[in-house]
Amino acid sequence: MAVTSDPNATTNGTTGDGAPITPDLSAFDGIDFADAEMHDVVIIGTGPAGWTAAIYAARADLEPLVYMGPQPGGQLTTTTDVENYPGFPDGILGPEMMERFQEQAERFGTDARYGTVTHVDFSERPFRLLVDEETPVYAQTVIISTGASARYLGLENEQRLIGKGVTACATCDGSFFRGETVAVVGGGDSAMEESTFLTKFAEKVYVLHRRDELRASKIMQERAFENEKIEFVWNTEVVDVLGENQVEGIEVINNETGETRVMDEVTGLFLAIGHTPNTDPFTGWLDTDDNGYIITRPDSTYTNVPGVFASGDAQDHEYRQAVTAAGTGCMAAIDAERWLAENGRVEPESARTASQPATAKP
Numbered sequence: 001m002a003v004t005s006d007p008n009a010t011t012n013g014t015t016g017d018g019a020p021i022t023p024d025l026s027a028f029d030g031i032d033f034a035d036a037e038m039h040d041v042v043i044i045g046t047g048p049a050g051w052t053a054a055i056y057a058a059r060a061d062l063e064p065l066v067y068m069g070p071q072p073g074g075q076l077t078t079t080t081d082v083e084n085y086p087g088f089p090d091g092i093l094g095p096e097m098m099e100r101f102q103e104q105a106e107r108f109g110t111d112a113r114y115g116t117v118t119h120v121d122f123s124e125r126p127f128r129l130l131v132d133e134e135t136p137v138y139a140q141t142v143i144i145s146t147g148a149s150a151r152y153l154g155l156e157n158e159q160r161l162i163g164k165g166v167t168a169c170a171t172c173d174g175s176f177f178r179g180e181t182v183a184v185v186g187g188g189d190s191a192m193e194e195s196t197f198l199t200k201f202a203e204k205v206y207v208l209h210r211r212d213e214l215r216a217s218k219i220m221q222e223r224a225f226e227n228e229k230i231e232f233v234w235n236t237e238v239v240d241v242l243g244e245n246q247v248e249g250i251e252v253i254n255n256e257t258g259e260t261r262v263m264d265e266v267t268g269l270f271l272a273i274g275h276t277p278n279t280d281p282f283t284g285w286l287d288t289d290d291n292g293y294i295i296t297r298p299d300s301t302y303t304n305v306p307g308v309f310a311s312g313d314a315q316d317h318e319y320r321q322a323v324t325a326a327g328t329g330c331m332a333a334i335d336a337e338r339w340l341a342e343n344g345r346v347e348p349e350s351a352r353t354a355s356q357p358a359t360a361k362p
């Protein structure tokens with residue numbers, strides 16, 4: 001990761017192979033920043049990471065501006081019971097939990113707005129952001145909390161039954177399926193890990209894979225093959241999810257023979273076909289891994305651009321939990337607050353005269 005100590009200098013981002021990408025600034029052509037609002041901290045995203053960052057930044061008197069993006073409240077709004085977030089011994093519904101996060105952030109002065117940050121210019125401070133392609137905003141610091149989106153199959157009934165037996169998180173929802181039969185879709189390491197984990201609760205776990213061999217590492221495969229509760233169903237794809245208010249079975253097709261059948265014993269469908277980090281607007285500016293996850297400096301939320309911090313699932317493909325996202329959101333706000341105190345605020349170039357270059361004001 002290319003980290004520079006100059007608070008006003010940035011480097012272009014790189015992908016996993018280390019190749020720099022040139023950021024595309026064409027979206028800024030013709031956008032007038034003369035009257036753009038200026039904010040000390042702009043937080044992008046309102047999942048557990050974004051709201052927690054907002055709570056901390058607001059309590060530090062930074063009056064954060066938060067953009068809620070395409071999914072206000074984030075991924076937890078797509079689930080029902082959350083039973084593993086500390087402080088809720090009886091569990092809490094995902095959407096209600098996120099409303100409470102929002103209330104707490106607004107109580108301390110967070111300015112929360114609808115809108116998606118579509119483009120950024122991190123070439124110099126103050127950073128330029130475009131919201132919904134057209135609204136210009138200046139930011140002294142930016143906290144990215146845009147999360148990651150679980151990949152689904154895209155079937156109509158699958159989408160309708162998300163949170164009602166269809167899920168993309170075994171760690172989160174596995175224990176709701178004690179003694180039941182579930183199916184995991186996927187053939188990579190996470191499918192193996194999730195299916196093995198699910199055998200703690202489920203009576204039977206089918207792993208449905210569309211090929212006749214797995215992508216998973218050998219050790220993960222072996223662990224799954226050895227588990228008596230797991231049965232592999234090869235060359236098989238889900239074509240429908242059955243049930244009115246809860247999953248009551250799945251319809252699958254063997255893609256070699258074309259034969260379809262209903263597996264009506266399946267009451268839980270776990271998708272383990274990957275996640276996509278929502279980091280497109282930052283392409284070319286921030287270092288990411290091969291899959292687009294933002295790389296942060298160890299033990300911090302610093303990205304390769306000084307003044308830009310990343311938290312939550314957008315930079316974490318390992319743990320992907322509400323509490324870890326909230327934890328890094330807290331870190332990002334503390335990092336941003338300290339960084340701003342150390343490096344000061346910068347006027348936009350239009351406000352500077354030729355003889356007054358960018359200076360940091362303490």
Ligand SMILES: Cc1cc2nc3c(=O)[nH]c(=O)nc-3n(C[C@H](O)[C@H](O)[C@H](O)COP(=O)(O)OP(=O)(O)OC[C@H]3O[C@@H](n4cnc5c(N)ncnc54)[C@H](O)[C@@H]3O)c2cc1C
Nearest residue numbers: 045046047049069071074075117147172312313320321322
């Ligand atoms: C079905 C399901 C059930 C789950 N259950 C649990 C559970 O029980 N317990 C648990 O701990 N975890 C659970 N998780 C995981 C948990 O939801 C995530 O780890 C957590 O939400 C990540 O938080 P985040 O803040 O990083 O991002 P997200 O929650 O993904 O939020 C991302 C936010 O960024 C916004 N955004 C994205 N792009 C932009 C943009 N360009 N501009 C502005 N905003 C943008 C979105 O609108 C959204 O508000 C579950 C996940 C799923 C999918």
